[in-house]
Amino acid sequence: MKSIYTALLQHCGAIKGAIDNVKLGNITAMLSKIEPAVKMSQGFTGKKTSKNEEFVKHVSENNVLYTMDQIRKKSPILKEMEEKGEIKIVGVFYNLTDGTLEFLK
Template identity: 60%
Template sequence: MNKKKYILLSLLLFGLAVSCKKENRETQSKVSSHVMTKEQQDKLTGEAVLKDFMEGNKRFQDEIVNVRDHTKHIGKLVTGQFPKAMVVSCSDNRVSVDDIFDQGLGDIFEGRVAGNFVDEDVLGSIEFACVVAGARLVVVMGHQHCEAVKAAIDNVRFGNITATLYRLRPAVNISLSFSGMKNSKNNEFIKLVSENNVRIALNDIRTKSPILKEMEDNGKIKIVGTLYNPAHGTLEFVK
């Protein structure tokens, strides 16, 4: 086989492989018309929702997420909401919570703020999600390459962002025993600070909200921490 024919054959095989992969994703993806009802929510447990979310994240990584028509779903949610979970995440536009967990409209009660910290307002939102709206799972989700964490490491100060970043300083301070370079250019240090920030948020939920702590102790809700990697779409648990 001459070189020209070999190149043409290689291109043809590559095209077939790409086409098959795309067809496989489209075949496995499903069009979902489901919207959570009160009856279905009542049967959920925090553990079951967490399993559902991790399976959804695997679909997200494999590019076989469910296809949803939100214009049809929104009408079904006008009279009420029955979320599976409350997710506290960063407001970073690379962190799309519904997509990351492959969940539909109405499935997640979201609290988004730069740096995914927990203050009085966020605590109130979590309590509303769990006590009033019936969410069974609380997820605090930090993420790698977080610009808010980087700014906190650099001790950035201007406008109202000064007060926002002040909320992240405790995570920076407890990470100073790190043996490597402690600056915003070291991804390992950024990751450690992001993980510690999630740990602080988890602790704040449990110590500053007796309501949520009691619900967790009684098995009514499950509270977990995660760290999302935008580069790969993967999640790590943070304890």
């Protein structure tokens, strides 16, 4: 079975920018694509700021899960292939601090 991976790096500046609702030229459009993950993360208990690394990681993981969901919604062909077991859509969180990968469902 082939896998399609969607990944995100730990300490991603784009995630922090989306949390802070940064508006800065061309980057604004990119950050708007992360906003759904910020909204998905509002149930997080604790400080919801870009300075809270736990919250940043939570948003990052939600961004990967959201991206996986969007792949399935926007590509019926890939969704069907996954349902038939021909491929697997996999989310991965890359930890920069220790080089490990966390696979998300």
